[in-house]
Amino acid sequence: MNVELGPAPPCGRALEEGERWYVVYAQPHCETSAALHLGAQNFRTFLPLLSKTVRHARKSVAVLTPLFPRYLFVVLDLNRDRWRAVNGTRGVASLVMYGGTPAPVRSGVVETLLASSSPEGEIRFEMAPGSRVRLVDGPFAGQLGVLRDLGRAGRVQVLIEMMGSYVAAELGDRGIVPAFGAWERPRSADRPVVPTTSRRADIARRQKAQA
Known part of the structure; x- marks a missing residue:
C-alpha cells in the first residue's frame, strides 16, 4: 500500500525498564491504519518504510511502502500495559505470540532500523x-x-x-x-511454536534420562 507521510513517529526515545519491542501482525494492507489506531491508545509504534518506484499514469513515482508487509513494531511492558488491547485494535490481526504471551524482538534489531530511518520512518x-x-x-x-x-x-x-x-x-x-x-521478514513459519502434548512428554522423558 502507498503511505502518505505524516509527523515523525513517537518512537525515538530509549526504552524504559521493563519495556521491549514486540511484533504486530497487521491485517492485509492495514499497516498504517494499525499504527495510527495503536498510537491513539498511547502505544509507541514503529513502521519501517521503504521507498519504491512505481509506474502511475505513464510516470515513475516514488512511494513509501512497508519494509515488512503486514508487520510493524510496538513497545510494551507486559507487567504494565494492557497488551491484549493490541489484538482488538483496528487494522491489527494479532501480536506474534509465544506460549500465550507476546514474543519480544531480539535486542538490537529494531534499534538498528531506527538508527537507519528518517523522521518519516523511511529506512536508508x-x-x-x-x-x-x-x-x-x-x-x-x-x-x-x-x-x-x-x-x-x-x-x-x-x-x-x-x-x-x-x-x-x-x-x-x-x-x-x-x-x-x-x-529480515517475519513470517508465520518463523513464529515460535509451542510443543504439543506428545512433544512435551518426549522432552520430559529425555530430560529425566539425562538426569
Whole structure:
C-alpha cells in the first residue's frame, strides 16, 4: 500500500525498564491504519518504510511502502500495559505470540532500523561493495545478489544470483536492501511454536534420562 507521510513517529526515545519491542501482525494492507489506531491508545509504534518506484499514469513515482508487509513494531511492558488491547485494535490481526504471551524482538534489531530511518520512518541503509543484498523493486524483486559497485546519480551495479550463476544488472539504489538473514521478514513459519502434548512428554522423558 502507498503511505502518505505524516509527523515523525513517537518512537525515538530509549526504552524504559521493563519495556521491549514486540511484533504486530497487521491485517492485509492495514499497516498504517494499525499504527495510527495503536498510537491513539498511547502505544509507541514503529513502521519501517521503504521507498519504491512505481509506474502511475505513464510516470515513475516514488512511494513509501512497508519494509515488512503486514508487520510493524510496538513497545510494551507486559507487567504494565494492557497488551491484549493490541489484538482488538483496528487494522491489527494479532501480536506474534509465544506460549500465550507476546514474543519480544531480539535486542538490537529494531534499534538498528531506527538508527537507519528518517523522521518519516523511511529506512536508508549504508552498503558497501561486496554486501549481500535483496532486490525489492523491478522484475527481479525478491532475488538475492551481491552489490558490485556504487555508481553515480543514485545507480548501483548488482550481481544477481540466478540459476547457479551471477548476472550483472544496474538499477536504482532504492531498489535494494541488505539481506539481513533470519529476521529480515517475519513470517508465520518463523513464529515460535509451542510443543504439543506428545512433544512435551518426549522432552520430559529425555530430560529425566539425562538426569
